[in-house]
Every structure is written in C-alpha cells, then in structure tokens.
Amino acid sequence: MSDFPLFPAQASTVAWQVDALYFFLVALTVVFCVLVFGMVAVFAIKYRRRSDDEQPEQNHGNLALELSWTIIPLFLALFVFLLGADVFFRLQRAPADPLEIYAVGKQWMWKIQHESGKREINTLHVPKGQPVRLTMTSEDVLHDFYIPAFRVKNDVIPGRYTTMWFEATQTGEFHLFCAEFCGTQHSGMIGKVIVMEPADYHDWLMGASAGGESMAEAGQRQFQELGCETCHKTASSGRGPSLVGIFNKQEKLANGQEVTVDVDYLRESILQPRAKIVEGYEPIMPVFEGQISEQSLLQIVSYIKSLSESEE
Ligand code: CUA
Numbered sequence: 001m002s003d004f005p006l007f008p009a010q011a012s013t014v015a016w017q018v019d020a021l022y023f024f025l026v027a028l029t030v031v032f033c034v035l036v037f038g039m040v041a042v043f044a045i046k047y048r049r050r051s052d053d054e055q056p057e058q059n060h061g062n063l064a065l066e067l068s069w070t071i072i073p074l075f076l077a078l079f080v081f082l083l084g085a086d087v088f089f090r091l092q093r094a095p096a097d098p099l100e101i102y103a104v105g106k107q108w109m110w111k112i113q114h115e116s117g118k119r120e121i122n123t124l125h126v127p128k129g130q131p132v133r134l135t136m137t138s139e140d141v142l143h144d145f146y147i148p149a150f151r152v153k154n155d156v157i158p159g160r161y162t163t164m165w166f167e168a169t170q171t172g173e174f175h176l177f178c179a180e181f182c183g184t185q186h187s188g189m190i191g192k193v194i195v196m197e198p199a200d201y202h203d204w205l206m207g208a209s210a211g212g213e214s215m216a217e218a219g220q221r222q223f224q225e226l227g228c229e230t231c232h233k234t235a236s237s238g239r240g241p242s243l244v245g246i247f248n249k250q251e252k253l254a255n256g257q258e259v260t261v262d263v264d265y266l267r268e269s270i271l272q273p274r275a276k277i278v279e280g281y282e283p284i285m286p287v288f289e290g291q292i293s294e295q296s297l298l299q300i301v302s303y304i305k306s307l308s309e310s311e312e
Contacts, residue, residue: 014091098132099130100115101134102136116205117215125194136164143156145178161264161267173192176191248261251278
C-alpha cells in the first residue's frame with residue numbers, strides 16, 4: 001500500500017503503533033456511524049405512522065439499556081485513552097544515549113548540524129537501527145519538522161528548543177516536510193531524510209566535505225572568542241560558575257529554586273543571563289540576545305555539554 005500516498009512507508013520503530021491506533025479509531029468511528037444511521041433507517045420504517053389515529057405504546061425508560069449505553073462507551077473511551085497514552089509516551093521519551101543531531105528552521109529551509117561538525121541543508125542523513133534525537137529551533141517564525149514515513153512531527157519554535165526522536169528501520173529516501181504555515185514559500189520548505197546502514201553513515205560523516213571542526217570544537221572556539229572563558233574558568237575561582245560536569249545536574253539558584261541544567265536552561269542563561277542566577281554569583285554576565293546566531297548557540301551548548309561527557 002506504500003505506493004498510495006495516504007499510506008506512506010512504515011520506516012520507524014513507532015510507525016506501526018501510530019498506524020494501529022489510527023486504524024482502530026477509524027474502525028470505531030465506522031462501526032458507530034453504521035450503527036447510528038442504520039438504526040435511524042430501521043426505526044423510521046418500523047415505527048412509521050400507519051394511520052391518523054394510531055397511538056403508540058408509551059415507554060417510560062429502561063434502566064438496563066441506559067446503563068449499557070453509558071458503560072460500554074465509557075470503557076471504549078478509556079481503552080482509546082490507554083492506547084493513545086502508550087503511543088504518546090513512546091514518542092516523547094527518547095531511549096538513553098541517542099545520536100544527537102541539531103536542526104535550525106528558517107524561511108524557507110532546514111539547516112542541519114551533526115555533532116561531528118558535518119552540516120547539510122534540506123537533507124538529513126541518519127543511520128538505520130539507531131535512536132536519533134533532534135534538537136530544533138527556528139531563526140524566525142514557527143515551522144514544524146515532519147517525517148511522514150517515521151510518523152513523527154514536532155513544532156520548531158523561535159526562542160526555544162524542542163526535541164523529537166525516532167529510530168529508522170529501513171534504508172532509503174523519505175520525505176521531509178514543514179508542517180506549519182510559515183510564509184509564502186512554506187510549500188517549498190521540503191527536503192529528504194536519507195537512511196543509511198550505520199557503516200555507510202559513518203563513512204558519510206567522515207567524508208570529503210566533513211566540517212573539519214566538530215560542533216563542540218566550534219563551540220569551544222567561540223567560547224574563547226566571546227570571552228566566556230575569562231569568567232567561566234574550569235576551577236571555581238572564576239566570577240561565573242564552572243561549567244564542567246554540570247549538564248543534566250541540578251543547580252541551586254540565588255532565589256532558592258533548583259533547576260535542571262538542560263539545553264533550554266543553557267540557552268536562556270547565554271541569551272538572558274539574568275533570568276536565573278546561580279547561588280553565590282553576581283548578575284554581571286552580559287546579555288547575548290541578538291549577538292549570536294542559532295547555529296553558533298547550538299555549538300556553544302554542544303561544547304558545554306561535552307564538558308560533562310569527558311568526566312564520565
Ligand atoms: Cu517552514 Cu512551513
């Protein structure tokens with residue numbers, strides 16, 4: 001059926017589950033539709049008025065009938081909720097240690113960066129059989145990253161990071177669409193996802209046009225150029241907190257709250273440092289909002305993440 005565009009290939013681990021839920025909902029809808037319209041037709045004939053003075057027998061309720069048409073739909077609705085929740089949690093929770101890839105949407109293209117430093121536009125190369133997590137943001141307006149064959153889709157929002165994960169199950173080329181109206185060329189904001197055997201993907205990453213420096217290396221270079229290093233020294237003697245080993249940890253703030261150091265927190269702390277001040281430090285860091293591009297920001301975030309990985 002994959003030749004028929006309503007049923008794209010099932011090319012990810014969650015695809016069959018999304019489809020199963022969809023077909024179950026369609027089947028349920030068809031069953032109730034036929035039931036309701038069938039009864040309308042049958043009753044219209046069976047209880048039609050046969051003569052002007054005919055008085056039908058009066059019905060004063062039927063407890064068993066009313067209970068059954070309340071309880072059966074209740075359990076059907078709960079069952080649909082369970083199926084939906086199961087798919088939802090599968091789609092939301094990436095497995096441990098996925099391959100990280102970064103995407104920036106822009107009117108009207110997708111800019112992709114791999115951690116090795118390799119970059120591409122409107123094309124996304126991924127290995128087969130390995131979980132991939134995309135961290136995405138937009139340089140301008142709302143976009144939406146949509147890969148029909150993987151049954152995954154998520155909004156790409158200016159000013160914040162959203163993530164999405166998938167694991168491809170077959171090699172080949174698949175459509176990539178923007179699924180949020182984002183301006184006159186929205187319909188042209190299309191690309192392709194190329195799923196390769198892991199060894200081929202590795203060769204491709206290391207191929208001739210490999211970026212040279214990895215994302216973390218590019219981030220480190222900018223970290224030095226922007227002068228971040230003057231305050232965020234690795235030892236705790238700097239005017240700003242040390243960034244070594246902080247990723248995914250809890251950080252205590254001056255106002256007593258605790259935050260988890262994730263990509264969104266790092267992003268906010270670079271662009272608007274005064275939003276959350278770490279306990280024991282002064283709000284002296286300059287604001288970088290409007291000073292760095294989304295791609296540079298992702299590289300710096302990737303560098304700060306790497307400071308936590310080397311510790312393990
Ligand atoms: Cu980007 Cu529609």
